[in-house]
Amino acid sequence: MTRKIWQGATILVAGLGLLGAVLLWFELLSPEVAYEFSSIIYPLVSVGAGALVMTAAGKVDGTERLAWRLVGLGIVFWGLGETIWVWYSFIAHVEVPYPGWADVLYLAGYPIMFIGVLFMPHLRLLRYERIRLTLDTVAGSVAIAAVMWTAYLADVVYLDPEAGLAERFVNILYPLVDVVLLIALLILAVRRTTRRFDPRLLALATGILVTAFADITYVFQLEEGTYVDGGPLDALWLVGYALFAVAGYYVTKPPVEREEQAPGQKLWQVVAPYTAVAALFALTAIELGRGGGFLQWASFSVSLIVIARQGFAIKETREVVAKQRDNLVASVSHELRTPLTSIRGFSQLLNSRWDSLDDERRREMIATIDDQSRYLTRLVTDLVDVARNEVIAVELDVEPISAAALIEDVVLTTADDDRATGPIGVGMPSDFQVVGDRSRLKQILVNLVTNAVRYGNGDIAIEAMTDHGQAVIEIHDNGPGVAKKHEEAIWERFERGAHRLDSSVPGSGIGLAIARGLAIAHDGSLTYRRSTLLGGACFRLTLPLSDAPEPAEELEPALSLPSS
Amino acid sequence: MAGDAPIRVLVLEDSKPTRQLLDLCFDKRRYALTYRLDGVSGLETALSHDFDLLLLDIGLPGMDGWEVLKRIREHKDEAELPVIVLTAHHDTVLTKQGPLFSSIDGFLPKPFDVSELDETVERVVGNRLAAGNT
Numbered sequence: 001m002t003r004k005i006w007q008g009a010t011i012l013v014a015g016l017g018l019l020g021a022v023l024l025w026f027e028l029l030s031p032e033v034a035y036e037f038s039s040i041i042y043p044l045v046s047v048g049a050g051a052l053v054m055t056a057a058g059k060v061d062g063t064e065r066l067a068w069r070l071v072g073l074g075i076v077f078w079g080l081g082e083t084i085w086v087w088y089s090f091i092a093h094v095e096v097p098y099p100g101w102a103d104v105l106y107l108a109g110y111p112i113m114f115i116g117v118l119f120m121p122h123l124r125l126l127r128y129e130r131i132r133l134t135l136d137t138v139a140g141s142v143a144i145a146a147v148m149w150t151a152y153l154a155d156v157v158y159l160d161p162e163a164g165l166a167e168r169f170v171n172i173l174y175p176l177v178d179v180v181l182l183i184a185l186l187i188l189a190v191r192r193t194t195r196r197f198d199p200r201l202l203a204l205a206t207g208i209l210v211t212a213f214a215d216i217t218y219v220f221q222l223e224e225g226t227y228v229d230g231g232p233l234d235a236l237w238l239v240g241y242a243l244f245a246v247a248g249y250y251v252t253k254p255p256v257e258r259e260e261q262a263p264g265q266k267l268w269q270v271v272a273p274y275t276a277v278a279a280l281f282a283l284t285a286i287e288l289g290r291g292g293g294f295l296q297w298a299s300f301s302v303s304l305i306v307i308a309r310q311g312f313a314i315k316e317t318r319e320v321v322a323k324q325r326d327n328l329v330a331s332v333s334h335e336l337r338t339p340l341t342s343i344r345g346f347s348q349l350l351n352s353r354w355d356s357l358d359d360e361r362r363r364e365m366i367a368t369i370d371d372q373s374r375y376l377t378r379l380v381t382d383l384v385d386v387a388r389n390e391v392i393a394v395e396l397d398v399e400p401i402s403a404a405a406l407i408e409d410v411v412l413t414t415a416d417d418d419r420a421t422g423p424i425g426v427g428m429p430s431d432f433q434v435v436g437d438r439s440r441l442k443q444i445l446v447n448l449v450t451n452a453v454r455y456g457n458g459d460i461a462i463e464a465m466t467d468h469g470q471a472v473i474e475i476h477d478n479g480p481g482v483a484k485k486h487e488e489a490i491w492e493r494f495e496r497g498a499h500r501l502d503s504s505v506p507g508s509g510i511g512l513a514i515a516r517g518l519a520i521a522h523d524g525s526l527t528y529r530r531s532t533l534l535g536g537a538c539f540r541l542t543l544p545l546s547d548a549p550e551p552a553e554e555l556e557p558a559l560s561l562p563s564s
Numbered sequence: 565m566a567g568d569a570p571i572r573v574l575v576l577e578d579s580k581p582t583r584q585l586l587d588l589c590f591d592k593r594r595y596a597l598t599y600r601l602d603g604v605s606g607l608e609t610a611l612s613h614d615f616d617l618l619l620l621d622i623g624l625p626g627m628d629g630w631e632v633l634k635r636i637r638e639h640k641d642e643a644e645l646p647v648i649v650l651t652a653h654h655d656t657v658l659t660k661q662g663p664l665f666s667s668i669d670g671f672l673p674k675p676f677d678v679s680e681l682d683e684t685v686e687r688v689v690g691n692r693l694a695a696g697n698t
Binding site for chain 2: 330333334337338339340341342343344345346348349352361365368371372453454457458
């Protein structure tokens with residue numbers, strides 16, 4: 001589907017839902033009209049929202065697709081439940097069978113949606129981190145269940161001696177499934193992800209919250225006998241479905257990512273997952289006078305879980321520190337050994353075979369030793385900079401630089417390394433001038449091109465253009481690209497994405513961190529996206545444009561330089 | 565017989581300074597060196613031509629050295645193509661590459677001594693010639 005159709009479908013479903021909600025909430029229709037109106041609009045909005053989410057899932061890949069398909073399926077089940085209900089009461093004009101197919105479908109929607117939420121994308125976790133987060137979720141879930149039980153479930157869940165087995169079962173299930181929804185909400189909140197503030201997840205979470213609130217209020221109203229079909233409460237479910245439709249729309253758009261903070265740095269981040277637990281303790285204190293044995297047991301088990309969780313959190317910290325240290329030692333030592341190999345080898349050869357070598361050779365070998373020791377010096381300097389996190393504070397010697405000349409220099413430098421790659425294609429409609437430190441900009445670009453050589457499959461393209469008053473230089477390759485889950489991690493110091501456990505791919509894991517630091521020092525940026533040009537990785541460097549007049553000579557429309 | 569035909573050595577190494585170093589370490593009157601800079605073309609060359617020795621770096625672009633070695637060993641055993649591994653990754657080598665590690669004839673951690681390289685190459689080539697004479 002094209003974007004226009006997506007927008008149209010979303011506006012139709014969500015708009016219809018919200019319109020209906022406004023009409024019902026403010027009771028703008030007479031009770032009879034409201035009843036008929038909601039009978040028509042409910043199946044449309046609910047099934048529509050579910051179908052929209054399920055279709056939208058086709059726009060994303062892997063487990064995320066499965067997650068949204070399941071969420072959509074859950075909504076469709078609710079919608080079909082609504083439809084059957086409407087069929088009996090509005091079209092066939094008979095008593096809705098209870099329990100019947102409408103109830104089966106409606107109840108099935110909850111666990112399906114819950115499983116969908118479980119599959120939502122999240123960052124890969126370390127072992128103890130996973131245990132700790134699981135305990136957080138379990139503690140929260142126990143607390144939610146206990147609070148809900150005390151607050152209202154204990155009063156509404158009972159066995160009707162008159163009812164048949166199936167009816168008793170459904171009677172019990174209806175109030176309980178909302179516990180499932182609230183736990184799904186807790187999981188969405190606790191889970192480590194870079195997408196926490198993505199509109200699709202915000203819409204989904206708000207939709208779940210509204211639906212759960214409506215369900216719980218419904219149970220109360222039924223108990224009190226105040227529920228009216230087509231009354232204000234029905235508006236809330238429509239809002240929920242409208243929100244699900246909006247979530248579906250955002251699934252078709254690229255996600256909004258925000259760098260995940262290390263957990264537990266701020267007080268509220270530590271406390272937030274335990275809000276439900278805090279509520280449980282408060283409730284326990286209130287209820288104790290009435291002898292709440294059940295609550296005491298719940299509090300006791302939650303305390304045990306909290307203690308276990310703290311223990312694992314300590315282990316988790318140690319685990320992370322140890323892993324970072326190992327990564328650092330392995331990658332840095334490798335990086336240092338490579339120039340050392342030449343320095344040691346050439347100096348030994350000069351020492352042992354001095355007489356058999358001619359002057360030209362000797363001079364070459366000494367030049368290589370000098371070159372490699374300079375490289376080693378730069379590595380050590382960078383390492384110290386990065387370890388102190390001071391890259392941004394580097395002193396820049398800024399001047400206007402021709403982008404074409406800069407790129408040509410980079411292509412020649414990397415080509416000198418005579419790798420077995422094809423020619424580097426350079427696409428540049430016209431030359432422009434950037435403001436920056438020539439050697440530092442070259443350092444950034446050489447790093448990116450070297451990465452493209454290492455991780456790509458031979459094809460590399462450099463695209464340079466101006467965009468919204470900024471200079472943009474993109475380096476594309478045709479390799480596997482960066483896996484979604486590593487897209488943030490590659491910018492971390494000493495992080496090597498998928499290669500962190502694969503010591504055979506060279507790299508110290510500081511290159512990209514330094515490159516980004518340098519780009520920021522230039523008032524520019526360095527970001528990653530998937531290459532639409534070659535299908536692999538695309539690193540996009542933006543820099544400020546120079547105000548200085550353009551250079552006089554015209555550039556070739558596109559130049560292509562062989563790498564060797 | 566060793567004096568007549570040159571000893572054919574295939575070098576898989578992506579770092580230019582290290583290739584220059586290896587080039588100087590071998591006596592051209594005795595050795596003929598062929599260079600490949602990445603794993604894929606290196607594997608292709610190793611399988612399609614006869615060599616007396618393979619000098620294998622591990623951190624290669626495209627396909628890493630262990631993968632190259634694994635695929636070579638599917639076609640050529642130790643007697644057919646002896647392998648000396650040169651690598652800057654020492655730490656995880658032994659634990660990670662158990663069975664594959666036993667199929668190599670020499671292991672030189674970088675930075676290596678030139679004399680050590682000479683000795684290792686002489687030993688492997690000597691064994692091969694001795695085996696060839698019987």
